[in-house]
Amino acid sequence: MVVSLAQIRETSGEVFMEGCPTRVVLDHIMSKWGVLVLLALTDGTLRWGELRREVQGISEKMLASTLRTLEADGLVARTSYPEVPPRVEYALTDLGRELMDRMLPLVEWVAGHADAIVER
Amino acid sequence: MVVSLAQIRETSGEVFMEGCPTRVVLDHIMSKWGVLVLLALTDGTLRWGELRREVQGISEKMLASTLRTLEADGLVARTSYPEVPPRVEYALTDLGRELMDRMLPLVEWVAGHADAIVER
DNA sequence: CGGAATCCCAGGCGATACTG
DNA sequence: CAGTATCGCCTGGGATTCCG
Numbered sequence: 001m002v003v004s005l006a007q008i009r010e011t012s013g014e015v016f017m018e019g020c021p022t023r024v025v026l027d028h029i030m031s032k033w034g035v036l037v038l039l040a041l042t043d044g045t046l047r048w049g050e051l052r053r054e055v056q057g058i059s060e061k062m063l064a065s066t067l068r069t070l071e072a073d074g075l076v077a078r079t080s081y082p083e084v085p086p087r088v089e090y091a092l093t094d095l096g097r098e099l100m101d102r103m104l105p106l107v108e109w110v111a112g113h114a115d116a117i118v119e120r
Numbered sequence: 121m122v123v124s125l126a127q128i129r130e131t132s133g134e135v136f137m138e139g140c141p142t143r144v145v146l147d148h149i150m151s152k153w154g155v156l157v158l159l160a161l162t163d164g165t166l167r168w169g170e171l172r173r174e175v176q177g178i179s180e181k182m183l184a185s186t187l188r189t190l191e192a193d194g195l196v197a198r199t200s201y202p203e204v205p206p207r208v209e210y211a212l213t214d215l216g217r218e219l220m221d222r223m224l225p226l227v228e229w230v231a232g233h234a235d236a237i238v239e240r
Numbered sequence: 241c242g243g244a245a246t247c248c249c250a251g252g253c254g255a256t257a258c259t260g
Numbered sequence: 261c262a263g264t265a266t267c268g269c270c271t272g273g274g275a276t277t278c279c280g
Contacts, residue, residue: 015227016156018177021234022227023156029230030150036136036143042125048262057138059254064263073237085261086260095233102229106222107135107142108127110149113215114141117193153273168242179274184243205241206280 028073029099033058033066038092039107041076042100045091075099148193149219153178153186158212159227161196162220165211195219 015022028034033055040046040054052063067090070076075096081087092100135142148154153175160166160174172183187210190196195216201207212220 015159015231016174016176021238022231023152025230025234025237026155026227027152030152030155032143032147032150035146035150039125040136052262054136056136060263061255061265062253065253072240074240075237080262083261086263088262095237099226099229102226104125106219106226107146109219109222110145111135111142114145117145117195117215118141172242180243181275182273185273200242203241204280206243208242 025073028069029075029103031066033062034070035103035107037063037066037070038075038096038100038103041090041092041096042104045089048088048090051090070096145193148189149195149223151186153182154190155223155227157183157186157190158195158216158220158223161210161212161216162224165209168208168210171210190216 029038036055036058037051040051046054048063051067052058052060055063058066067076067078071078074093077091077093077096079089079091081089149158156175156178157171160171166174168183171187172178172180175183178186187196187198191198194213197211197213197216199209199211201209
């Protein structure tokens, strides 16, 4: 797939306008914790506690609100099992996987160049 | 290029650790204004005033600090011409273009799905 | 024109405690 | 275990003014 900025302008000519839907979604998925949570779930389904441990440094509050946002966006699916003690699992939806197919190459590139970039 | 989370873990096994360089760079380029500025420069060289008008809603303070960060990261090049009135141009570096090659497919996808996502 | 400096505020975010 | 509730900090970020 060839992609150009012109195409983006056609698809959503408002990317650079305030209140544009694209900006809203970008804010969700490109946020500090959004990417890390999505990234963690790329491995597969995780429970609340596993996510909390995986994404080091995230507070319970931010994990909760990040997950709620991503679930509302239809990118993450929450499954609650009626057990005692309670068990809740989070996984990417099909939409979420589509998204991560596009995001992984970017993160991969950043991971490969981050050291060179920050040591300037 | 096939990309997996496993590869990312190999390249930078610390993505999920606090203070990891990858997190720092991600914070720069995936920030609210970082993406929009990089996106605007994908079209080509722009002057300060053009950038300010292109990225609607950005304040002078945020434009300045965003540009300084991206320039320090080696993703954006700043060229100042010794004229009166002063003229300053910003453009992507080779590194910045490499980055945007990976980011454009992602933004393109988001632009195409944003409406469906936010109207939930 | 292209910024830098200053002031100031909302709310993002962390820490802690509590609950079903 | 998987959250919610509450409090309070601190800083991201807007508005304004000034400078080379």
